[in-house]
Amino acid sequence: MNRTGKLRLGVLGSGKGSNFVAVAGACARGELPAEVAIVMSDVADAGILARAAGQGIAARFIPPGKFRTKLDEEAEAAYIGALREARVDLVVLAGFMRILKGDFLKAFPQRVINIHPSLLPSFPGLEAWKQALDYGVKFTGCTVHFVDQGVDTGAIIAQQTVPVLDGDTAESLHARIQQAEHQLYPVAIRLMAEGRIEVRGRSVVTRA
Numbered sequence: 126m127n128r129t130g131k132l133r134l135g136v137l138g139s140g141k142g143s144n145f146v147a148v149a150g151a152c153a154r155g156e157l158p159a160e161v162a163i164v165m166s167d168v169a170d171a172g173i174l175a176r177a178a179g180q181g182i183a184a185r186f187i188p189p190g191k192f193r194t195k196l197d198e199e200a201e202a203a204y205i206g207a208l209r210e211a212r213v214d215l216v217v218l219a220g221f222m223r224i225l226k227g228d229f230l231k232a233f234p235q236r237v238i239n240i241h242p243s244l245l246p247s248f249p250g251l252e253a254w255k256q257a258l259d260y261g262v263k264f265t266g267c268t269v270h271f272v273d274q275g276v277d278t279g280a281i282i283a284q285q286t287v288p289v290l291d292g293d294t295a296e297s298l299h300a301r302i303q304q305a306e307h308q309l310y311p312v313a314i315r316l317m318a319e320g321r322i323e324v325r326g327r328s329v330v331t332r333a
């Protein structure tokens with residue numbers, strides 16, 4: 126928390142950063158008691174870093190190290206160090222395409238959340254909108270969840286449904302899911318910032 130009682134967010138992303146823009150915008154408009162303290166990426170030229178820097182928010186590229194799907198030990202320590210230095214209360218994954226486990230989760234227990242572009246537990250993993258389209262479901266959506274040791278398996282905080290329309294392409298469906306993400310993520314972070322989230326095993330209860 127900062128001196129004004131705002132939750133300090135550390136946003137991690139690998140892509141264009143539209144969810145970051147939605148969250149930062151909601152913070153700036155005073156819609157939730159939080160502020161983005163730092164944005165970090167494993168991709169040097171990721172749009173999310175440029176968008177953060179453009180808003181005067183600290184933006185750091187930290188190389189992921191020698192693995193393809195996770196951070197190596199040195200990189201993990203660098204991410205933890207930068208988040209601690211920025212006095213981050215909540216780590217917000219916004220299209221961060223590397224798996225975080227072990228020491229990272231121990232450093233921020235129950236303090237790492239992710240947004241996933243499907244109604245989990247359906248379609249975990251990559252290109253969830255494409256998985257939904259290929260499967261032929263009539264509804265999909267997005268999920269905000271705590272990050273645990275598995276891939277997209279953590280306790281679910283909030284979900285929003287999105288219809289799959291006749292004639293949808295992977296791109297049109299992903300765009301519709303992203304619109305829902307931009308609404309849902311600020312709402313879920315507001316619940317966290319207001320201390321209204323209680324975790325009971327796999328169930329997340331929202332207090333009034």
Ligand code: GAR
Nearest residue numbers: 140141142143144219220240241242
């Ligand atoms: C979002 O749709 C997010 O749900 C997805 O990456 C996109 C990032 O977009 N994340 C995953 O697929 C994680 N498994 P953004 O950079 O515009 O926020």
